[in-house]
Amino acid sequence: MxxxxxxxxxxxxxxxxxxxxxxxxxxxxxxxxxxxxxxxxxxRTFCFFAPAEESLPVQPYKRWENVRFRGQHFDRSIATESTPYALVRGxxxxxxxxxxxxxxxxxxxxxxxxxxxxxxxxxxxxxxxxxxxxxxxxxxxxxARSLLWQSFGGVWIQTETDCFDPSTALLMDLLPSVESCPVAFVYVLPISTREALVEHTTFSSRQMPSEWHLSACHEWIRSHVHGDCTVIAREAGLIPMGLExxxxxxxxxxxxxxxxxxxxxxxxxxxxxxxxxxxxxxxxxxGGGDVPRIHDGLPSWYATADALFLKALAKAPLKGSLLMGRLLDKAPAQPLIRFLAGDANIVEALRVMSSVPKMMMMRALVSV
Ligand SMILES: Cc1cc2nc3c(=O)[nH]c(=O)nc-3n(C[C@H](O)[C@H](O)[C@H](O)COP(=O)(O)OP(=O)(O)OC[C@H]3O[C@@H](n4cnc5c(N)ncnc54)[C@H](O)[C@@H]3O)c2cc1C
Structure with a gap:
């Protein structure tokens, strides 16, 4: 029936x-x-690493086979052919x-x-x-109650001259940490040489005002994009990281x-x-019988690794940019991508986590 x-x-x-x-x-x-x-x-704009064979509910608007991370002391590009970064328009x-x-x-x-x-x-x-x-x-x-929040605001822009490399998504242009925001970065997703989503994101203990995120985006655009540009849309949001x-x-x-x-x-x-x-x-x-509980979509040890990292960020906010920078700069490339995608096995995840100096992580965890 x-x-x-x-x-x-x-x-x-x-x-x-x-x-x-x-x-x-x-x-x-x-x-x-x-x-x-x-x-x-x-x-909403939904972005994520998706294995090439993953069946998606809708055709992504854009996929990138290169991603880039950069900070004060590093600039790294990684090819991601087998797990491209995808953008699905809400x-x-x-x-x-x-x-x-x-x-x-x-x-x-x-x-x-x-x-x-x-x-x-x-x-x-x-x-x-x-x-x-x-x-x-x-x-x-x-x-919702959460240990940290991912707070963000961004703009879709169109430029009058060629400004972007559409083959590469800049996933993190890391900015210095401040007490209320252990991690802050600008994220740039170019759709073409003249159109991109530029977003300012923080991992913070509370939601940051969207006007503040937007002004940080504009500041980044002023210093990185030459010539005139037009804002065609805005978006802002809040996602719990470590939801209770x-x-x-x-x-x-x-x-x-x-x-x-x-x-x-x-x-x-x-x-x-x-x-x-x-x-x-x-x-x-x-049928009408009992339905087994579904899992969270990730192995449980992921939650432990994530919780440790977030706790270190929450305890030592001023070290956030350094911790994140070391991870993105030093972790082996393909395990890092699979780790971010949620598809790494435990050995790969340990290789990624061990790229953060243990003393730095321990000090962050025990600092008051
Ligand atoms: C702006 C934004 C951008 C995001 N970008 C990404 C991204 O790039 N990549 C990614 O992987 N994830 C992203 N996320 C996270 C996540 O994918 C989305 O939040 C997604 O919408 C979550 O789906 P959901 O169904 O759990 O919640 P929602 O889509 O928010 O749906 C929950 C629904 O429950 C309804 N509701 C709540 N309480 C009640 C009630 N008592 N009675 C009736 N209805 C109720 C709400 O009205 C809402 O429609 C983003 C989130 C936001 C907010």
Whole structure:
């Protein structure tokens, strides 16, 4: 018999899960609840390292096969043919996924207010809806608690003359650390010789004002881009790094609240796609029975390595740029890329971590 599945939250996780369920079991009745309106879509640009063979929900707008990291004392480029860096435009993902879900008959309750989920029922201001399974795919950043935050603001710019090398993504132009921001960098993703996303990002103990990020972007543009340029769009955001998770969750949770955010990088999009595929398979194969808990998308030792690194940054903020710089400058190239992508094995991860001088890391961890 076809199951009924209720999903609280129609963001990336909720929609990806609904898409996977309806693709493998078209007769399921899927109903999504979200407090936001159907449009506009959340303003997002999703970037991540994706193995070339990874199946993605939408064609990336751009892929880079070279990435570059630089700081005060180093400048390093790494070829990434087997794990290119990809950019998916939020509008492309949301338009195509929403279109497919509506075509496949998913039901939506947009602007439903704060939906409560309990057991297999979802309660909104309008009523209580009962399902065979209710899944929690909701996330509210203002209610989250985290050790550090990835806070960012950026601009899409178009220049009048050729200014960028579109074959290379500059993932970190490291800036000096300050007490409130152990790590600060500018990130430049060129789409063509004349168009790029320039973003200023910090790992900080609190959210930094978006105007401050934007003015840092403009300062970087003034000193690195010659000639006139036009700002065509802006974006800003906040991602928890080291999210504190509730211990008493009764429902199956997927997405940001379900551990999909990689603590040390803030990448979540690809983990969410993997979680959605795993959970949909378990739901469809499990029928109405118990569904095994899905994993976070990463082996648990990743969480330990990430937690150690973030703790060192939080404890010794002024050493942040030095720690990060040593890691990016000295770690072996391909293990570093696989580590950032979340695909390194434990031996590769240890080789990457050991590029940070142990004394520096220990001092950072024990400093008050
Ligand atoms: C600006 C920005 C840029 C990002 N860029 C990247 C990137 O480059 N690469 C990457 O890998 N990750 C990135 N991320 C992180 C992550 O991929 C995204 O946040 C992604 O949207 C997370 O998906 P989600 O479904 O968990 O949360 P969301 O997409 O935020 O969806 C959660 C949904 O739950 C709804 N909701 C919350 N509470 C309730 C409730 N009580 N009742 C009903 N609905 C509720 C919300 O309205 C929301 O629509 C970015 C995040 C932001 C904010």
């Amino acid at each position: 076809a199951q009924s599945i209720g999903i609280r939250g129609a963001g990336v996780a909720g929609m990806s899960l609904a898409r996977e369920i309806l693709r493998s079991s078209p007769h399921c009745a899927v109903h999504l609840f979200d407090k936001r309106p159907r449009l506009p879509h959340p303003q 509008d492309d993902f949301f338009d195509s996924t929403l279109g497919e879900l509506e075509e496949r008959g998913a039901r939506f309750s947009w602007e439903c207010g704060h939906a409560d989920i309990q057991g297999n029922s979802i309660r909104t201001g309008v009523g209580v809806y009962e399902f065979d399974k209710a899944i929690d795919a909701s996330f509210e950043v203002s209610e 998770r509730s211990v008493a969750i009764e429902n199956i949770v997927i997405g940001s609240a379900g551990g999909a955010i990689r603590a040390s990088t803030g990448y979540a999009f690809l983990n969410i796609q993997r979680q959605a595929r795993d959970l949909a398979r378990a739901l469809v194969e499990g």
